[in-house]
Amino acid sequence: MTRSIIQTNNLNFNFGNFKALDSINLSVPEGSIYGFLGPNGAGKTTTIRILLDLFHSKPGQVKLFGKDILQNKVELLGKVGALIENPSIYRHLTGRQNLEVIRRMIGAPKSRIDEVLKIVRLMDNADKKAKNYSLGMCQRLGLASALLNDPDLIILDEPTNGLDPSGIIEMRELIISLNKDYGKTIFLSSHILSEIEKMATDVAIIDQGRIMYEGKLDVLRSNDPTHFLEIKVENTQKAIEVIKELNYTISEQNSKTITLPVINKADISKINKALVQNDIEVYQLKSTEETLEAIFLNLTKKLDQ
Amino acid sequence: MNIALQLRRGISAEAYKYKKTFTFWLLILAPAFVPIINFIILWQRGPQVVKEGMNAWSTLIGFSIDPANFLFPFFIMMVALLVNNIEYSSNTWKLIYAQPLSRLSLYLSKIKVFIFMIFISLMLFGSFTILVGLSMRLVQPDLGFEESFSFSFQYALMIKIFLGTLGMASIQFFVSQQSKNLILPLGIGIAGVISFMIAMQGWEHAPYHPYGYAILATGGVRQEGFEVWADMTSVYKSLVVAAIVFTASGIIQAKKRII
Numbered sequence: 001m002t003r004s005i006i007q008t009n010n011l012n013f014n015f016g017n018f019k020a021l022d023s024i025n026l027s028v029p030e031g032s033i034y035g036f037l038g039p040n041g042a043g044k045t046t047t048i049r050i051l052l053d054l055f056h057s058k059p060g061q062v063k064l065f066g067k068d069i070l071q072n073k074v075e076l077l078g079k080v081g082a083l084i085e086n087p088s089i090y091r092h093l094t095g096r097q098n099l100e101v102i103r104r105m106i107g108a109p110k111s112r113i114d115e116v117l118k119i120v121r122l123m124d125n126a127d128k129k130a131k132n133y134s135l136g137m138c139q140r141l142g143l144a145s146a147l148l149n150d151p152d153l154i155i156l157d158e159p160t161n162g163l164d165p166s167g168i169i170e171m172r173e174l175i176i177s178l179n180k181d182y183g184k185t186i187f188l189s190s191h192i193l194s195e196i197e198k199m200a201t202d203v204a205i206i207d208q209g210r211i212m213y214e215g216k217l218d219v220l221r222s223n224d225p226t227h228f229l230e231i232k233v234e235n236t237q238k239a240i241e242v243i244k245e246l247n248y249t250i251s252e253q254n255s256k257t258i259t260l261p262v263i264n265k266a267d268i269s270k271i272n273k274a275l276v277q278n279d280i281e282v283y284q285l286k287s288t289e290e291t292l293e294a295i296f297l298n299l300t301k302k303l304d305q
Numbered sequence: 306m307n308i309a310l311q312l313r314r315g316i317s318a319e320a321y322k323y324k325k326t327f328t329f330w331l332l333i334l335a336p337a338f339v340p341i342i343n344f345i346i347l348w349q350r351g352p353q354v355v356k357e358g359m360n361a362w363s364t365l366i367g368f369s370i371d372p373a374n375f376l377f378p379f380f381i382m383m384v385a386l387l388v389n390n391i392e393y394s395s396n397t398w399k400l401i402y403a404q405p406l407s408r409l410s411l412y413l414s415k416i417k418v419f420i421f422m423i424f425i426s427l428m429l430f431g432s433f434t435i436l437v438g439l440s441m442r443l444v445q446p447d448l449g450f451e452e453s454f455s456f457s458f459q460y461a462l463m464i465k466i467f468l469g470t471l472g473m474a475s476i477q478f479f480v481s482q483q484s485k486n487l488i489l490p491l492g493i494g495i496a497g498v499i500s501f502m503i504a505m506q507g508w509e510h511a512p513y514h515p516y517g518y519a520i521l522a523t524g525g526v527r528q529e530g531f532e533v534w535a536d537m538t539s540v541y542k543s544l545v546v547a548a549i550v551f552t553a554s555g556i557i558q559a560k561k562r563i564i
Contacts (some may be wrong), residue, residue: 054402082416084403088397106404
């Protein structure tokens, strides 16, 4: 068995009376791209802040590289690079100067700055002021500073958030290359399912502070035959009310169609029957291939857009 | 990694980030403000200001210390605000606290740079004031600046002001570090200065007010026979306040949830 780079043990965390994390057990295998998936507000960023000891855990709850983060913070964070939520950038400095601030903190050699700039493809804009950077460049600069100490583990919180499609593709290629070519273990949080699906080898799904699933991505797909049902009806509004009464979650709706995740054929006939009984004209019932999105919505029972 | 190395790295990074910032220019230009005004006054109106029988250097020191005593607390407020707000506005608290340095060394790095900034500015202020006096030898040779002047007295005075200021500086640093809000630290600072000025009108406990230690420490500077190191009570009070506030805010910072 490969060893766990990140291990959390019944991790709980409260904001006052609000239970943000409830018995979180994560085990991130060495060499994986680990997707940490959940709607906004599910506890992803809180978990990441705890992994980095920005929020303190209790003894024994968080281990990185097999050691407790509380007692070995300086040593362990030396092996971790992190990009947390929105970019942390001194806007009055150039990209290169931003990296220099961090380089001085970790004591990396000066040559490392050019190396990481090359990895994130920011060489040409390195001497521009960061206030003139696009969001994509800011994210890449953030990633560059996470790479400065040549970490074994890279923690990325929503790295594609706010990027345009080409920025997303670029970031994705970078992440995959860091994993494949440089052998880094990557812990990646996102609320965008298709992103995780394209990169991750392992996933954990978190909702309302609880882990709904943890394991291999392939296993999740084959275990859970969830797929989407696309319905076309005459009166969409009324149909939505009927479907909601049956306790299904609607993932998409417009004036003509309703889309929702279902598990089996019985669900489809149940919905159809209910619609007909409520005098709604049904024009079309179409079920699509199972996707991670359907699984996800089923597990989290809510839509996060 | 030992704490000394961590501290060295922390300070080096901390100092670097003020490159080409407003803070950097504030540290150099603010101490020049009062000396420049004094230069113009002495140059244009020298004979009216330095009357017969007055010591030119003592007059200049008095002219420098009085407005400085009033302006310096505001300068401290701004520096405390700037060194902390640079992290709030760049969203970088989480970046620096996720680096492999202990919270203690990160906290101390910031304080050391903050205190160093205050010190440097005061030394610049002292030096600029001396420069004004020396330049009068050229532009207003009759004012009496030919007389010898003890530079060490001037720098000792600056060090005393520096020590007397640490108390209020620690309070301003603490509030600015804990609050993302810009107005709150300024509000507390201005209230501190004004309440001291009111209290000084006759309240017996006014000498305990932390925003007044530096003023009280240099209170007798215009009087004959003033000795810098004679009355140190205000300085001691200031150091005690600084020690308590810096320690308490360090403990709070160590436990804080960094967002």
